[in-house]
Amino acid sequence: MIREIIVVEGKSDTVAVKRAVEADTIETNGSAVGEEVLRRIELAMERRGVIIFTDPDHAGERIRKIVARRVPGCKHAFLPQEKAMYKGDIGIENASPEAIRQALSELRTEExxxxxxxxxxxxxxxxxxxxxxxxxxxxxxxxxxxxxxxxxxxxxxxxxxxxxxxxxxxxxxxxxxxxxx
Structure with a gap:
C-alpha cells in the first residue's frame, strides 16, 4: 500500500493506478481544479502526504502547477508520453501497470x-x-x-x-x- 494519496485527473486514471498498486486517489476532475478538491488535497498532505501524478500533456502540467503551488511539498511522479499513449490519446489511463509502478517508484520532491x-x-x-x-x-x-x-x-x-x-x-x-x- 502506498502511504501517500495520489492526485490524478479523473476516474479512468484512478482505475489504472489501482490496477497497478494499492493506493488511494483524489481526482481533480479535469483542469478546472476546484476549491473543495484543493482543500481535500491540503488535508491529505497534512495527514498522509501527496503524490501528484497527472497526464503528460498541457492540461496535466497545468493541474500539477495549480496543486503544487497551493500545496507545497508534494511528491511528483512523471510518466513519459509514449507510455501514456493509446490511439492518439495521452493519459495515465492508457499506461500499463508496469509503467505506472515505475513512475511511482521514481518520485521527485520539489525543494x-x-x-x-x-x-x-x-x-x-x-x-x-x-x-x-x-x-x-x-x-x-x-x-x-x-x-x-x-x-x-x-x-x-x-x-x-x-x-x-x-x-x-x-x-x-x-x-x-x-x-x-
Missing amino acids: TSGTGDITWEDLMEAGLIIHPDAANRRLEMGKLLGIGYANGKQFFKRCTSFRISREEFAEALRTMEQGQE
Missing part, C-alpha cells in the same frame, strides 16, 4: 529553498535550449532524469526545484548522447 546545481548555461551547452533539436533533447533528458517533458523555462525550473545535481545531469546527458550515436 522550496535554495536551488539546484544546473544553470541556464548548462542547458544551452547540452543543447536543451536554443538548439534545432532542443525539444526532442529535453524530452529524452526529462525521461532520463525522471522529471518529464517541459519547455526550456519549465525544464530549467524543474532542474532547480528538484535539485538535479551536476553529476546526475552529466550522466543523463552521456546516456542520451550515447543512445543517439
Whole structure:
C-alpha cells in the first residue's frame, strides 16, 4: 500500500493506478481544479502526504502547477508520453501497470529553498535550449532524469526545484548522447 494519496485527473486514471498498486486517489476532475478538491488535497498532505501524478500533456502540467503551488511539498511522479499513449490519446489511463509502478517508484520532491546545481548555461551547452533539436533533447533528458517533458523555462525550473545535481545531469546527458550515436 502506498502511504501517500495520489492526485490524478479523473476516474479512468484512478482505475489504472489501482490496477497497478494499492493506493488511494483524489481526482481533480479535469483542469478546472476546484476549491473543495484543493482543500481535500491540503488535508491529505497534512495527514498522509501527496503524490501528484497527472497526464503528460498541457492540461496535466497545468493541474500539477495549480496543486503544487497551493500545496507545497508534494511528491511528483512523471510518466513519459509514449507510455501514456493509446490511439492518439495521452493519459495515465492508457499506461500499463508496469509503467505506472515505475513512475511511482521514481518520485521527485520539489525543494522550496535554495536551488539546484544546473544553470541556464548548462542547458544551452547540452543543447536543451536554443538548439534545432532542443525539444526532442529535453524530452529524452526529462525521461532520463525522471522529471518529464517541459519547455526550456519549465525544464530549467524543474532542474532547480528538484535539485538535479551536476553529476546526475552529466550522466543523463552521456546516456542520451550515447543512445543517439
